[in-house]
Amino acid sequence: MAKVVTQSRAETEAFASEYAKTLRAGDVVLLDGEMGAGKTVFSKGVAKGLGIEEEVTSPTYAYMNDYDGRLFHYDCYRIESVEQAEQLGLADYFDMGGICLIEWSQNIAPLLPKNVKRVVIRKRNENEREIEY
Numbered sequence: 001m002a003k004v005v006t007q008s009r010a011e012t013e014a015f016a017s018e019y020a021k022t023l024r025a026g027d028v029v030l031l032d033g034e035m036g037a038g039k040t041v042f043s044k045g046v047a048k049g050l051g052i053e054e055e056v057t058s059p060t061y062a063y064m065n066d067y068d069g070r071l072f073h074y075d076c077y078r079i080e081s082v083e084q085a086e087q088l089g090l091a092d093y094f095d096m097g098g099i100c101l102i103e104w105s106q107n108i109a110p111l112l113p114k115n116v117k118r119v120v121i122r123k124r125n126e127n128e129r130e131i132e133y
């Protein structure tokens with residue numbers, strides 16, 4: 001995996017916008033990292049890089065936000081069981097041709113497709129993040 005270090009939220013967003021250009025329709029990207037690492041910031045950057053103008057907000061309560069079928073942004077932090085995720089149909093979007101970005105994917109691990117990409121964000125200090133991709 002490659003690694004980059006960012007010194008601000010803006011740098012992470014800018015890097016994510018560039019990273020977005022390496023993504024293909026149907027890609028499923030697992031965004032790993034602790035609370036406050038910058039997974040949602042990264043997602044905002046990806047959306048910008050894809051030319052999505054709608055503002056990306058954290059889908060903490062909705063579990064998944066759909067941006068025109070082009071980007072599906074998940075936050076599975078509050079998912080209580082794989083059964084719940086299945087009932088919500090969260091796996092239905094993996095092969096709909098959009099790009100899936102998934103925060104807290106460990107909570108839906110059995111539902112994930114075999115081929116995924118992974119981005120790991122580590123908090124080094126207040127404003128510094130190490131991003132492995």
Ligand SMILES: Nc1ncnc2c1ncn2[C@@H]1O[C@H](COP(=O)(O)OP(=O)(O)O)[C@@H](O)[C@H]1O
Binds near residue numbers: 006007038103127
């Ligand atoms: N280098 C950085 N990259 C990303 N976010 C950063 C950075 N430095 C500070 N931050 C702050 O960290 C927080 C990350 O929040 P968020 O993206 O919601 O985290 P997560 O979704 O991983 O829980 C934001 O408040 C952001 O301003």
Ligand SMILES: [Mg+2]
Binds near residue numbers: 103
């Ligand atoms: Mg988040």
